[in-house]
Amino acid sequence: MPGMELTISPWKKTLKWTAWSMLIMACLAIGTIMGWGFKSEVVKSIFINKIFPTSKPAFSDSLTLLVLGCDVQYDENGRKIKGSYGRSDSMLVAKLDFKNKTVEGVSIPRDTRVSHERYGEYRINTFHVLGGTELAEEVVEDLLDVKIDRTVVVNFDAFEEMIDMLDGVEVDVPKRMRYVDQAGGLNIDLQAGFQNLNGDEAMGFVRYRLDSDFKRQDRQKLFLYALKDRVMERKVMIPKLTDHMLKILDDSFTPKELAELIDFSQKVGSKGIKLGMVPVIEGENYVLSVDHANLEDVLIEFGLHDSLPGNTEELAG
Numbered sequence: 001m002p003g004m005e006l007t008i009s010p011w012k013k014t015l016k017w018t019a020w021s022m023l024i025m026a027c028l029a030i031g032t033i034m035g036w037g038f039k040s041e042v043v044k045s046i047f048i049n050k051i052f053p054t055s056k057p058a059f060s061d062s063l064t065l066l067v068l069g070c071d072v073q074y075d076e077n078g079r080k081i082k083g084s085y086g087r088s089d090s091m092l093v094a095k096l097d098f099k100n101k102t103v104e105g106v107s108i109p110r111d112t113r114v115s116h117e118r119y120g121e122y123r124i125n126t127f128h129v130l131g132g133t134e135l136a137e138e139v140v141e142d143l144l145d146v147k148i149d150r151t152v153v154v155n156f157d158a159f160e161e162m163i164d165m166l167d168g169v170e171v172d173v174p175k176r177m178r179y180v181d182q183a184g185g186l187n188i189d190l191q192a193g194f195q196n197l198n199g200d201e202a203m204g205f206v207r208y209r210l211d212s213d214f215k216r217q218d219r220q221k222l223f224l225y226a227l228k229d230r231v232m233e234r235k236v237m238i239p240k241l242t243d244h245m246l247k248i249l250d251d252s253f254t255p256k257e258l259a260e261l262i263d264f265s266q267k268v269g270s271k272g273i274k275l276g277m278v279p280v281i282e283g284e285n286y287v288l289s290v291d292h293a294n295l296e297d298v299l300i301e302f303g304l305h306d307s308l309p310g311n312t313e314e315l316a317g
Contacts, residue, residue: 096264169196
């Protein structure tokens with residue numbers, strides 16, 4: 001009515017103020033996230049892909065990778081030899097199935113002896129020295145009868161830098177580790193026990209060679225779990241770390257591609273990851289030969305082959 005003063009109940013005032021406060025806080029949070037995340041080209045790509053999904057992804061239904069962790073060659077004065085290829089210290093063939101959200105594949109022990117028609121017989125890690133990623137890829141494709149879509153060389157120096165960026169990673173070193181390899185630039189000197197490893201020490205921990213490939217792979221898994229815990233403790237560094245991943249992977253992926261791989265990895269559950277090892281027969285001096293009698297079964301079990309060659313009709317029936 002005219003002359004009456006409109007009154008608003010206290011609870012309605014409170015409700016309005018609460019809604020306004022929540023709106024302001026939401027805007028501030030979004031601004032903070034965007035300012036934090038957009039410092040990283042990879043995080044920016046993830047954000048854009050989520051909000052504005054593109055019709056054409058960077059990858060098709062699947063991607064088969066050959067992942068190499070390689071030495072660096074040094075001269076007698078301890079200097080890196082430019083243009084040289086190091087030995088592939090670790091080798092993994094992994095198939096990423098984007099449709100079924102699975103990762104399957106096998107690692108190849110570095111001391112496995114294989115033959116090449118032009119170069120003859122060597123340990124498989126030597127072929128990267130002889131002809132770089134192209135020859136390493138060719139040898140692996142011939143051995144496993146698998147088409148490699150892309151070969152990724154892990155940059156060891158960038159890996160060490162990432163560990164130092166995190167102020168080290170806490171690991172329980174299972175035993176005394178002492179090993180020197182001048183040619184490979186390794187000088188490992190670790191005491192047993194729980195300790196914080198810097199980049200150089202962490203590299204020594206995952207690359208120590210005075211036991212079997214199998215024990216080294218167990219240590220690498222242990223370290224990856226510890227690294228994951230460290231990253232979660234330092235979440236504020238995730239944008240910087242994600243961009244550094246491009247360097248660790250030797251710029252094998254664009255920011256958009258790495259963003260899609262990170263998004264894919266978040267969708268893969270623990271049951272969707274299945275990794276094995278090429279079956280081998282151990283000989284003298286840790287030299288290994290491929291167990292061809294069981295190789296095909298292993299490749300089928302870990303998703304790199306669909307069926308036994310020549311048995312397609314029988315399996316279909």
